[in-house]
Amino acid sequence: MKSTTKVFSPQFIPVLFVLMLSSCAETIKDTTPWVDLFDGQTLSGWVIKGGHANYEIKEGVIIGSSVSDSPNTFLTTNKMYGDFILELDYKVDSTMNSGIQIRSNSFPYYRDGVVHGYQIEIDPSKRAWSAGIYDEQRRGWLCNLEDNPAAQKAFKQNDWNHYRIEAIGDTIKTWINNVPAAYLIDDKTASGFIALQVHSVREGQKEGTQIVWKDVKILTDNLSKYTQKSPLTPVTTKNKLTIDEEKKGWKLLWDGKTTDGWRGAKLDKFPEQGWQIENGELTVLASDGAEAAAGGDIVTTELYGDFELKVDFKITKGANSGIKYYVDTGLNKGEGSAIGLEYQILDDENHPDAKLGNHEGSRTVASLYDLIKANPIKPIYPIGQWNTTTIISKNNHVEHWLNGMKVLEYERKSLEFRKLVSESKYVDWPKFGEADKGLILLQDHGNRVSFRNVKIKTY
Numbered sequence: 001m002k003s004t005t006k007v008f009s010p011q012f013i014p015v016l017f018v019l020m021l022s023s024c025a026e027t028i029k030d031t032t033p034w035v036d037l038f039d040g041q042t043l044s045g046w047v048i049k050g051g052h053a054n055y056e057i058k059e060g061v062i063i064g065s066s067v068s069d070s071p072n073t074f075l076t077t078n079k080m081y082g083d084f085i086l087e088l089d090y091k092v093d094s095t096m097n098s099g100i101q102i103r104s105n106s107f108p109y110y111r112d113g114v115v116h117g118y119q120i121e122i123d124p125s126k127r128a129w130s131a132g133i134y135d136e137q138r139r140g141w142l143c144n145l146e147d148n149p150a151a152q153k154a155f156k157q158n159d160w161n162h163y164r165i166e167a168i169g170d171t172i173k174t175w176i177n178n179v180p181a182a183y184l185i186d187d188k189t190a191s192g193f194i195a196l197q198v199h200s201v202r203e204g205q206k207e208g209t210q211i212v213w214k215d216v217k218i219l220t221d222n223l224s225k226y227t228q229k230s231p232l233t234p235v236t237t238k239n240k241l242t243i244d245e246e247k248k249g250w251k252l253l254w255d256g257k258t259t260d261g262w263r264g265a266k267l268d269k270f271p272e273q274g275w276q277i278e279n280g281e282l283t284v285l286a287s288d289g290a291e292a293a294a295g296g297d298i299v300t301t302e303l304y305g306d307f308e309l310k311v312d313f314k315i316t317k318g319a320n321s322g323i324k325y326y327v328d329t330g331l332n333k334g335e336g337s338a339i340g341l342e343y344q345i346l347d348d349e350n351h352p353d354a355k356l357g358n359h360e361g362s363r364t365v366a367s368l369y370d371l372i373k374a375n376p377i378k379p380i381y382p383i384g385q386w387n388t389t390t391i392i393s394k395n396n397h398v399e400h401w402l403n404g405m406k407v408l409e410y411e412r413k414s415l416e417f418r419k420l421v422s423e424s425k426y427v428d429w430p431k432f433g434e435a436d437k438g439l440i441l442l443q444d445h446g447n448r449v450s451f452r453n454v455k456i457k458t459y
Helices: 012-027 149-154 243-247 415-422
Strands: 046-050 054-058 061-065 073-077 084-092 098-105 116-122 133-136 140-143 161-168 171-176 179-185 193-198 210-219 262-264 275-278 281-284 298-300 307-315 320-328 339-346 387-394 397-402 405-411 439-442 449-458
Touching: 054 193, 061 073, 061 193, 073 098, 084 098, 098 133, 098 161, 116 161, 140 179, 140 243, 149 179, 193 210, 307 320, 307 339, 320 387, 339 387, 405 415
Parallel strands: none
Antiparallel strands: 046 073, 054 061, 061 210, 073 193, 084 161, 084 210, 098 116, 098 193, 116 133, 133 140, 161 171, 171 179, 262 298, 275 281, 281 449, 298 439, 307 387, 307 449, 320 339, 320 439, 387 397, 397 405
C-alpha cells in the first residue's frame, strides 16, 4: 500500500510562505474611523474658488483640468477643519504643479479674497518637493525637501501617490507613499478649509493638463490615538526667517532669546526691569502707572531709512502700546524723548483712546497715531491671539498693514502730511516724522503686550 503523505519540494516552500503571508495581510483591515470627504459620485460639500479650471467626476475620481487665462483654482470644502489627519491618493501630469490646501481661507479683506494658507506641495518636476509645505499667497516655502532625498525619491511619476497629512495644534507632518516628508511647527493659522488645487497655466505649458484625486478621507476625533511619529527634525518658524525671507534679504531684529540689538530709549543698555523674555516672546509687563515698575520704551541700536518691518503682537484686555519708526531719542530739547511716527496698538473695544485723537479714530489699532485713522473694517484678532503688523516705508511712501490688509497709506514730507502734523499733538516738534533715518521703538505704555517675529528688510 502506497503512503499518502505529501512531501513538498524545497523550491515550493518559499512560494507557500509568501502565499500564507499574503493571505494574512488580506485579513488585516484598517479600523480607523475615517470619514469620506468625497463620495465618489458628486462634489457635494465642495465649492470652487479662485480661478475657473474644470473639475469633473469620472469612474469614482475627481479630475481637475487646467485652463488658460485663469489664476490658481481650488476645489474647497464647505466645512472648516482645525485639527485632523487627512489621507488621499492622486495622480498628476508630469508637466503640472499642484497642491493640497489645508487650514486655508479666503477673506474679502485679504487681497480681494485670494485663497491663502498652508499648501502640501505636489511637484512632479526634477526638484521633487512633493509633500513639502508651502504657504500659498503669504510666506512662500516653509519646509521644502532639499535635505530629504528619501522623500524626493518616493514620488511616483505618472502613477498614483499617497499622502498622509497630520495637522494637530501647531504641528503639521506629511508623508508621501509612507515616507516621512515634512515636519513643521507653526501657529500662523489654526483652522480653514481643505482644497484641491489646479495650478494656473504657466508660460510654455499647455492647457488641459490633468490631476486626479481619489480616496479623500479625514479623521477629526481621538487624533492622539492615530497620530504617527516622524523621525524628521521639525522646522520651526517662531523668531526664524523663512526660506523665502532669507533669499529676499530679510533680517531678524530680535533673536527670540536675548536683548541683542536693543536698548532702553533713555538708556545706553536694555532696561533691567519691566520687560520679560520668555518662550520666544518679548513682553512689556503691566506697571499700572507705577513708574518704579516700568521698564520704559525700548529702541533698536541701529538707524533705519527705507524699510519693510514685520512684527507679531498680542495684547491683553484694555492694553495700549505702539511701534514707532523714524524715532529720534534726542528730539525733545535734549531730554531723551522717544518721538516718532507711531503704528498704534490698542484694544479698541476697551480703551478710551479709541475715541480720541486729532481726527476721531486716529488712535485706534493700526492707525498712524493721532494723524490718520486706519480703515475701520480692518481685521483684528481677539485678545490673546497674535496679530501681524507690517509697516512699509519707501521713498517717503508709507503703508500700514494689519493681518494682510493695507489699512492706510500716506506720503511723508508732503504738504498733506505737514498739515496733519500742524493740527496734532506733534505741532511743537520741528519737521516731525521727516528724518531720513531713525530708530524703531517698541512702546511701554504700562500694559502687558507681547511681541515676536520682529523682522526687517531694508532698501
